Amino acid sequence: MKSSKKHPGDTQLVTHTLKPSDKLSGKIESALSQKRTAEGLSEAKGLVAAALDEFAADPRLKPLAAAFPEAKGGASALLSAAQVKTAFKKLAEGVKRLQTAAQGAERVSHQEGAEVSAFDRKMMKGVIRLCGVSFSELNTPAATIITAGDKIVAVGMNRAYNPLPEYDRHGEMEALRALKQRTYTGIAQILVLHRQRGGALSPRSQEILKKLEAQGLMKDQSLGLNPAKLEKQGFFSAAKIEKYERQLDAAVKEGSCFQRDEDGNLHGRPQQVFETAMSQGTFGAKDVADWEVFDRLHSRDPTMKLALYTSLEPCGMCLQNCTSHGQIGRVVYGARDEFGGGISTLEKYPEAYFSMGRVPYELVGGVEGEKAQVLYDKFFNEVYPYVRVDEDPPPEVLKALAKEFAQA
Amino acid sequence: MSTVTATQFFDQELPRLFSEKKARTKRNADVIFEVAGPSGGRWRVRLAQPPEVSSLSAHDETGDLLIRMDASEFSSFLDGTLDVVQAVDEGRLALAGDLSLVEELAEMWSTPKSWLSLRVEESGK
Ligand SMILES: [Zn+2]
Numbered sequence: 001m002k003s004s005k006k007h008p009g010d011t012q013l014v015t016h017t018l019k020p021s022d023k024l025s026g027k028i029e030s031a032l033s034q035k036r037t038a039e040g041l042s043e044a045k046g047l048v049a050a051a052l053d054e055f056a057a058d059p060r061l062k063p064l065a066a067a068f069p070e071a072k073g074g075a076s077a078l079l080s081a082a083q084v085k086t087a088f089k090k091l092a093e094g095v096k097r098l099q100t101a102a103q104g105a106e107r108v109s110h111q112e113g114a115e116v117s118a119f120d121r122k123m124m125k126g127v128i129r130l131c132g133v134s135f136s137e138l139n140t141p142a143a144t145i146i147t148a149g150d151k152i153v154a155v156g157m158n159r160a161y162n163p164l165p166e167y168d169r170h171g172e173m174e175a176l177r178a179l180k181q182r183t184y185t186g187i188a189q190i191l192v193l194h195r196q197r198g199g200a201l202s203p204r205s206q207e208i209l210k211k212l213e214a215q216g217l218m219k220d221q222s223l224g225l226n227p228a229k230l231e232k233q234g235f236f237s238a239a240k241i242e243k244y245e246r247q248l249d250a251a252v253k254e255g256s257c258f259q260r261d262e263d264g265n266l267h268g269r270p271q272q273v274f275e276t277a278m279s280q281g282t283f284g285a286k287d288v289a290d291w292e293v294f295d296r297l298h299s300r301d302p303t304m305k306l307a308l309y310t311s312l313e314p315c316g317m318c319l320q321n322c323t324s325h326g327q328i329g330r331v332v333y334g335a336r337d338e339f340g341g342g343i344s345t346l347e348k349y350p351e352a353y354f355s356m357g358r359v360p361y362e363l364v365g366g367v368e369g370e371k372a373q374v375l376y377d378k379f380f381n382e383v384y385p386y387v388r389v390d391e392d393p394p395p396e397v398l399k400a401l402a403k404e405f406a407q408a
Numbered sequence: 409m410s411t412v413t414a415t416q417f418f419d420q421e422l423p424r425l426f427s428e429k430k431a432r433t434k435r436n437a438d439v440i441f442e443v444a445g446p447s448g449g450r451w452r453v454r455l456a457q458p459p460e461v462s463s464l465s466a467h468d469e470t471g472d473l474l475i476r477m478d479a480s481e482f483s484s485f486l487d488g489t490l491d492v493v494q495a496v497d498e499g500r501l502a503l504a505g506d507l508s509l510v511e512e513l514a515e516m517w518s519t520p521k522s523w524l525s526l527r528v529e530e531s532g533k
Pocket of ligand 1: 170171172314315316317318319
């Protein structure tokens with residue numbers, strides 16, 4: 001429909017390009033003919049803008065959109081309301097699917113020989129290699145890495161026999177302790193950096209930091225804290241610093257957050273194990289989680305989900321610690337431990353716990369299992385019989401097997 | 409594929425659309441968006457009368473819903489081509505809090521009245 005009426009430039013453009021929709025152009029024409037004023041034109045523009053928003057994807061409106069940019073709210077407009085609506089609509093649909101899936105999903109799953117990612121395999125190879133070190137220290141070969149996404153947060157190595165018998169020094173428990181120590185080390189180091197930048201601290205914090213520094217707080221630089229980045233991410237804000245001061249005070253009073261040696265100095269063990277894993281090439285500095293991750297974990301951010309990689313099927317104690325932790329949502333292990341593994345405990349885990357906000361839990365077995373299983377079979381057949389009766393295994397057997405682990 | 413970055417979206421497009429009164433809601437809630445990576449950031453979309461959006465720097469601010477995604481996912485989110493289930497599964501997208509607010513974020517873009525009346529006429533054709 002070509003209008004015979006003469007209208008100002010813009011008006012003709014509008015009526016001609018809207019040819020496919022007679023009703024719409026009729027409506028616009030009538031708006032203009034009734035009020036052939038600036039107000040009429042602005043009303044027509046409003047109608048076109050609404051049309052563009054509603055049918056942004058309609059090819060018929062493309063030439064109009066190009067010729068009439070102000071209808072989209074000016075030349076700077078990049079998106080229409082309809083596009084934003086579609087984006088959120090699709091997101092909402094996806095969330096619905098997730099919710100439906102979650103209702104029917106198992107909260108705890110256990111599978112042997114599942115398909116795993118290259119990252120899973122890399123972490124498993126890393127923990128098996130670390131076993132060589134724990135074994136050469138005369139402990140049952142076992143090691144653990146905890147990750148958040150594809151970043152490393154903590155590493156642990158079994159030492160339940162040596163240097164002294166301690167039942168709770170399994171690799172998984174050591175990694176969980178290392179995670180706690182690293183978190184509080186980070187909090188204290190941030191307060192030190194804040195003070196170095198001229199920031200104010202309470203007298204109590206200054207007193208705590210003075211002690212911690214004398215006890216070797218700053219020796220562990222494995223968190224790689226970067227002041228410029230911390231500043232940018234808001235970790236020196238007054239609110240954060242105040243929170244960290246409060247938390248450090250409570251942690252020091254509790255006394256359980258840092259491992260210490262006989263002189264009360266911070267124990268270097270977590271740092272050593274971390275550095276060993278790095279020197280073995282399991283991960284590099286770029287793979288280490290940055291402070292943001294630790295802060296989220298510590299604030300119990302419900303979207304944070306950790307994975308724990310361990311060379312041998314976790315025992316009941318370790319498995320329960322992983323489930324009780326609440327933020328570990330995935331446990332991946334290598335070799336099975338038919339006698340000491342705690343899988344059965346997990347499969348009976350109370351469902352009620354999950355309604356209290358615990359993350360769903362996935363247990364994946366047999367990863368790099370062929371390799372780990374051979375080594376563990378050797379360990380349990382050739383070494384463990386001696387250890388069990390408190391006898392020293394033949395040194396050549398120990399040496400050969402330690403080498404096999406380290407070269408795995 | 410959309411080339412609008414998260415920064416453009418939250419700092420420019422969303423405030424503009426809000427100021428043009430393109431969105432209306434009866435809910436009162438804060439949705440925190442976090443986009444991690446290049447051109448990412450942290451924003452609060454306040455569902456209110458009228459809705460508003462502001463940029464956040466510190467981490468202390470909490471909301472009723474947290475939506476976090478990698479910057480690499482942002483353009484497919486805007487296009488509506490993001491596989492939400494897979495992205496959540498792989499940790500590229502995370503949502504925590506009152507999930508009903510996601511629906512409100514979609515529903516609040518009301519169709520302008522003037523255009524609605526036209527549509528009714530057209531459909532009666
Ligand atoms: Zn154990």
